[in-house]
Amino acid sequence: AQSVTQPDIHITVSEGASLELRCNYSYGATPYLFWYVQSPGQGLQLLLKYFSGDTLVQGIKGFEAEFKRSQSSFNLRKPSVHWSDAAEYFCAVGPNNAGNMLTFGGGTRLMVKP
Amino acid sequence: DVKVTQSSRYLVKRTGEKVFLECVQDMDHENMFWYRQDPGLGLRLIYFSYDVKMKEKGDIPEGYSVSREKKERFSLILESASTNQTSMYLCASRQGGINGYTFGSGTRLTVV
Numbered sequence: 001a002q003s004v005t006q007p008d009i010h011i012t013v014s015e016g017a018s019l020e021l022r023c024n025y026s027y028g029a030t031p032y033l034f035w036y037v038q039s040p041g042q043g044l045q046l047l048l049k050y051f052s053g054d055t056l057v058q059g060i061k062g063f064e065a066e067f068k069r070s071q072s073s074f075n076l077r078k079p080s081v082h083w084s085d086a087a088e089y090f091c092a093v094g095p096n097n098a099g100n101m102l103t104f105g106g107g108t109r110l111m112v113k114p
Numbered sequence: 115d116v117k118v119t120q121s122s123r124y125l126v127k128r129t130g131e132k133v134f135l136e137c138v139q140d141m142d143h144e145n146m147f148w149y150r151q152d153p154g155l156g157l158r159l160i161y162f163s164y165d166v167k168m169k170e171k172g173d174i175p176e177g178y179s180v181s182r183e184k185k186e187r188f189s190l191i192l193e194s195a196s197t198n199q200t201s202m203y204l205c206a207s208r209q210g211g212i213n214g215y216t217f218g219s220g221t222r223l224t225v226v
Contacts, residue, residue, distance in 0.1 A: 009154075034214045043118075043204055043217035051212045090157070092214070101147070102208075102215060106156040 002027045004093050004105035012111040013081050021076040021108050023065075023091030032094040033074040034102065035065055039087045047089075050074065061085070086112045117141070120205050120218035127225050133192040135221050137205030143216075144209060146188035148172075148180065151202040151220075163188055195225045 003026045013019055025031060032051050036044040048059025055067040065076045074091060088109045092102040121136040139146065147162040149172075159172030161180040169180050177199060181189045188207075192199055202222050206215035 032212060032214075036214075036217075041123075041220070041222070043120075043219045044206075044215070045217070046214050049212075049214055094214075101159065101162065104157040106154070 002031070002093055002103045004091050004103055006089075006091055006105035006108050008108045009106070010109050010111065012113060014113045015083050016080050019076075019078045019081045019085070019110070021089050021091075021110070023074045023076065023105060025072055025074065025091070025093045027072075027093055030069075033065075033067060034092040034094070035059065035063070035074075035076050036090045036092065036104075037061075037087050038090065038107075044090060047076070081110075081112055083112045083114065086110055118205055118207055118216050118218040120203075120221050122221050123219065125221060125223045127192075127195050127223065129196060129225055131192075131195050131225075133195050133223065133225075135190040135192075135203055135205075135223070137188045137190070137218055138186050139188075139207040139216070140186065141207060141209070141216065142185065143207035144185075145207060146182065147206045147208070147215065148178075148188065148190045149204045149206065150174070151204055157204065160190065195223075197225050199223065200225045 005024045034049045035047040038044045050057045050067045088107045090107045091105040094102040118139045145164050148160040149157045158174050163169045163182040179191045204220050205218040208215045
């Protein structure tokens, strides 16, 4: 069965510092991979996705993620964090066939220090 | 802009009440989902539907049912609400293939 692990439950970074959020997945084939962001009291918004091709994908709000098949990872990065990036981030993996469900990681809560 | 709309942002219900959570999408998506989100447990799938009148159980269907009479609307029903169903409920839709989910803003349900 597919699974997603986000090892860091909480991360605190200073504003302007770089950010990397970790995501590891278990999946039997080439996965579809997603990162979502959830602001307090809101639903989840798609940041970026990977299906094939270039393993470095760009998303909204200055985020990027790199797919590393050998490490079964899809880490999210941002060169310089802004206070408005404080939120919860979810990694998700989906089937690459006709199935429709995504499996989500437990989330990482990002706090940004001024 | 595409949208998934959940009818209520906040609800307070009493134990034993029948509760309806409504979700409507305007994207003509085939697939719709209900998740609950609890601290430390992430998102857990309750039910999903891949077509009108079709439904499938997710990981935690106990205590819930769903209805999908029209393509755009997917309702979650708590037949007899209990305090352990206090949670954030998220509806999502997806066209399938390479697309991700589009989420609603969530309904925070408190059962007292």
